[in-house]
Amino acid sequence: METSETFESLVRAEFAPKSTYLNTASNSLLPARTVAALHEAAMTRAEGRPLGPLYEDVEACRAGYARLAGVPADRVAVGASVAAHSGVIAASLPAGAEVLTAEDDFTSVLNPFHVRGDLKVRTVPLERIAESVRPDTALVAVSAAQSADGRIADLAAVREAARAHGARTYVDFSQAAGWLPMDADAYDFSASVSFKWLLGPHGAAFLVVPEDFGGLTPVLAGWVAGERPWDSCYGPVSELAHSARRFDLTHALFTCAGLRRSLDLIEELGVTAVREHDLALADRFRTGLASLGHEPVPAPGSAIVSVPGLGDRQPDLSHAGIEVSNRAGNLRASFHVYNTPAEVDHLLNALTP
DSSP states (O other): OOOHHHHHHHHHHHOOOSSEEOBTTTOOOOOHHHHHHHHHHHHHHHTTOOSHHHHHHHHHHHHHHHHHHTSOGGGEEEESOHHHHHHHHHHHSOTTOEEEEETTOOHHHHHHHHHTSSSEEEEEOGGGTTTTOOTTEEEEEEESBOTTTOOBOOHHHHHHHHHHHTOEEEEEOTTTTTTSOOOGGGSSEEEEESSSTTOOOSSOEEEEOOTTGGGOOOTTOOGGGBSSGGGOSSSSOSSBOSSGGGGOOSOOHHHHHHHHHHHHHHHHHOHHHHHHHHHHHHHHHHHHHHHTTOOOOOOTTOSEEEETTOGGGHHHHHHTTEEOEEETTEEEEEOOTTOOHHHHHHHHHHHOO
8 A cells, every 4th residue: 555545545435334333343344345246246146147256256265365364375264253263273182182262362262172171271361371371281272352352462472482382373363354464374273254354244264274284184174175176065075175275164155255355455455554544543542531531451552442331331322323342341442444533533522421
């Protein structure tokens, strides 16, 4: 992205919200190009046209996410949810293995390890997760940015601690991919959903695996996981895909038709420019909160701002056309490309006694 004018013109061409929408941490607005692609995909089905272009969209999504993640496309699997990806990782661990997690992290990152029943899941405060890795830790699983309050994990410290003790790492980028630069190659496994900062529809989630697949077994594999999918429709899959596609789940074709265009937009805008835009708005909100006597949860460098004690304002704010979230009694506002300083000020004015 070369100029702020180009950034602004791209955004305004794609978004026309009818509310003050500050809730990307729940789900994003859809760009106009994505809405058009979803309509075209639906018409393809309605009119009985061949679905080949929709399968091409899946591979374009895989490649687009790979570029954002900084890895080759053959290390990216396309699935349906972070929980499903977490489940595949959980299934790979031997009985008794220790999984280190952060307190109150998002359920999709945690629950598959708990339901195994024979793993040792240890939970510590986010700020202590790197120092809590120990020699018998098999896996560290953590979100890059916390869903509840936007706190950012010290991923570099986690990576180094895990390497020092021979543990693998699993990072959920769902609340970060699209505004926080990813270096997925620095971790054994990472995942993200499509419908938050990546500006896509619901129904898709990506998983990045090592070149050697990190010891994972494709326990959810169906026909799309075959090296030759259309020859793998009947009977057991005789030859799994030689790439991360062996971990694919049956593709949500409509979702990928739209998501392809959303990922294109993120690339056109540039993650660096998106991050600068989003953080400027989040910092503006933090400054305004201080002037009103409110102290948000400390989360420097995050596009998510969580304010204790104000969560009960959410219904009234929504009634006034301002969309935010109530998370555990905290008011959670999150800022993305379609938001403006005027919208931040509108929320602050609504919170003024």
